[in-house]
Amino acid sequence: MSGPDASVPEVSVPELSVPELSPPATQALACLREADRSALSSALAEGLAATGAGFAAVGGPLQERWGQALADLDACLRKQRGVTVLHEGGAYDGAWVESTGTISAEVLSRFAPQAAADTFALFAEHQRDDGLIPYKVTRDGPVFSQIQMVTPLARSVWTHHRLHTESTAWLRRMYEAMSAHDAWLAAHRDTRGTGAVEAFCTFDAGHDLSPRFWFAPDRCLGGEASRCDPEAPGMPYIAPDLTANVACQRTYLAQIAEELGEDPTPWRAAAAASGEALFAHCWDAVDAAFYDLDAAGQPVRVLSDVQLRVMACEIGDDDLFAEVLRRHLFATSRFLSHYGLTSLAMDDPRFDGDHTRNSWAGPVNMLTMIRAPHAFEHHGRPAELAVLLKPVLTALAVADRYPQCLDPWSGEAGYTSRYSPAALWLLDAVERICGILPMPSGGFAVTSLAPTRLEHGAAAEAVAASRRLGGVAWEAVSDDTGTVLLRDGAEHLRIPRGWRAELTEDGTLTAVVGVAPRPVTGRLTGPGAPGAPDGAAGGGELTLAPDERVRWAEGVVVGRGGPTFIAPRA
Structure with missing residues (x-):
């Protein structure tokens, strides 16, 4: 596919036949099915129609705020060269590769796939002849004064492709653009020959006003991303977030290469080399932290959100x-x-x-x-x-x-x-706490943590969410006790509060995961429930620790485990 089709047929959803729903949950489901999207632009309205994505809440402000999120998102979808693309919004006119063209488009892909695909392609379309991808594209054109990379573009592109099976031509176009950009970075952002990636200015990392870049220039010399100002003390930095970005980027380029029938081995070797350079030059084992390394070979000991950025690049x-x-x-x-x-x-x-x-x-x-x-x-x-x-x-x-x-x-x-x-x-x-979350690996997850315990007047009494996957209309109706998952309007699975259920696209349960900060004992019931762990028929009782995952195959438990929960600490 290449995006949502306005002619996608509506799936007929019968009236609810589950009497056990609480009155607020019943009301939330009714609100979900009566949602009015007529005020939205065709790009977003058609995307929501194609994906079946919806949400409703009874009590509290979440219903209104979800609608406002759609309205604000809609205002950020702009026509450029005949297609609809995402803009950053707020004070920012245009699309930034660090955000709009990567993580934001990756999330948008679940709600407006065509706009997401066209936003990704915007950066390939405006790529410079020497391979540099613009850090932003506005209605006036591309800008190349810095690289400004955070979320790896290849990861977002691959996630979108796995969710929607984009055309081979689209995927190849993105692959070739990202490959050329990788070559540009290797040629221009490794002046010390370390195998890492260097920051020449503050905006290379999008870290406006951060002490990390005190005394560094905002932009590259002369507004050209290949030039580092020799008068800037300490620059260039060997940057952990930029190096991690490229390491992760190369890992996903290997997967894309394999999908396109090319040899992934060179990309995997390059990714490993980037990871080695990251740990060799930026990792402090005593502090368990990643730091920039300045031009004098000294670590810049500023603890910033670089730590999260590196972790989000799947490092370690x-x-x-x-x-x-x-x-x-x-x-x-x-x-x-x-x-x-x-x-x-x-x-x-x-x-x-x-x-x-x-x-x-x-x-x-x-x-x-x-x-x-x-x-x-x-x-x-x-x-x-x-x-x-x-x-x-x-x-x-x-x-x-x-x-x-x-x-x-x-x-x-x-x-x-x-x-x-x-x-x-x-x-x-x-979608992550009480909705239906499509997974790039296939299937979807339903988490039962209804926002009924939020503070400051934000709590709902009940919520409902929807998705269309594989031609099936799925609805998750949740209150403070748990979640009922409906398949084409009929009960499929009941999930205790504090659990996440993972299912294939046809509704076969593959795993449950503990998502509460304490152990939760409960049972899965309904037509979609597998046999209990001891092999008994129906949904047997389980106690799930936080992050504990129990996996099923053909109705039988085939694995159980997970990390030890880490609570917030002073």
């Missing part, structure tokens, strides 16, 4: 992620504020939590938050992710806009409004 094993999580990301003296992950460690004397401006010197940035789930999910930690998401969901549920920054102390909305990463974060978070 589960043990490394656990160490970084324990010592930094889930330490409330470092990065874990009550309202999200800060952009600078809070125990750094240079920390500045001012959320009223575009700053990476301290406040919670919604770009950090939309990038975070991949790191947690990749390392099998949905329970910790749920802990992180819920207060931020509360903050955005009671906010008056979708901002770039949040106050770490109060959750108050700060700089700018109608910011597409923030709107997309809410859509993504809802």
Whole structure:
């Protein structure tokens, strides 16, 4: 496919025949089925129709805020050269490769696939003849004054392709563009021959106002990304986030090459070399942290959200992620504020939590938050992710806009409004805690953590979410006790609160995962429930620890395990 088709037939959903639903849950399901998308543009409305994505809430502000997220997202979908592409929104006119063209388009892919595909392609279309991909594209054209990379483009492209099976021509076009960009980086951003990637300026990392780049220029010399100002003290940096980006990028380019019938081996070798350079030059084993290495060979000891960026690039094993999580990301003296992950460690004397401006010197940035789930999910930690998401969901549920920054102390909305990463974060978070989440590996996940326990008046009484997958209309109806999954309107599976169920596209259960911060005992029931672990018929009782995964194959348990839960610590 190449995108949603306005002629996608509506799936007939019969009236609910499950009397056990609570009255609020029944009302939420009715609201879900009566959703009006007539005010949205054709690009978003057709995307929602094709994917079947929907959400409704009874009680609290979430219903209105989900609708506002769609409206703000719709305002950020702009026509360029005859196609609809995503713009960053807020104070930012255009599409940035660090965000709009990668993680934001990756999330958008689940709601408006064609707009996501065209947003990715925007950067290939405007690539320079020497291979450099623009750091942003506006209606006036591409801009090349820095590289500004964070989320690996190849990962986002591959995720989109696996969700929607894009045409080979589209995938090859993106592959060739990313391959040429990789060659440009190797030629121009490794002046010391280390095999790593260098930052020449602050905006290469998009770290505006961060102490990480004090005394560095904002942009590359003369507005040209291949030039580093020789008068800038300490520059260039060997940058861990840029090096991790390329390592991850090459790993996914190997997968794309294999999909296109090419040899993936050179890309895998290149990815391994990038990873080795990252640890050789940027890793501090004593601090369990990644630092820039300046031109004099000295580490720049500023603890920033670089730690999360590297982890989101799939660097290291589960043990490394656990160490970084324990010592930094889930330490409330470092990065874990009550309202999200800060952009600078809070125990750094240079920390500045001012959320009223575009700053990476301290406040919670919604770009950090939309990038975070991949790191947690990749390392099998949905329970910790749920802990992180819920207060931020509360903050955005009671906010008056979708901002770039949040106050770490109060959750108050700060700089700018109608910011597409923030709107997309809410859509993504809802699917991760109480919706139907399509998985790039195939199938989908349904998490039973209805937002019924949010604070500050944000809690709902019940929620309902929908998706169309493989021609089947799926609906998940949740209240404080659990979730009922409906298949074409009929009960398929009941999931206890605190569990996530993973299913194939046809509804066969493959795993359940503990997503609460404590063990939860319960049972799966309904036509989609497998046999109990002891082989008995029906849904047997299970106790799932946080992050514990129980896997089934043909109705039989074939594996059980998971990491030890890491709670927030002072």
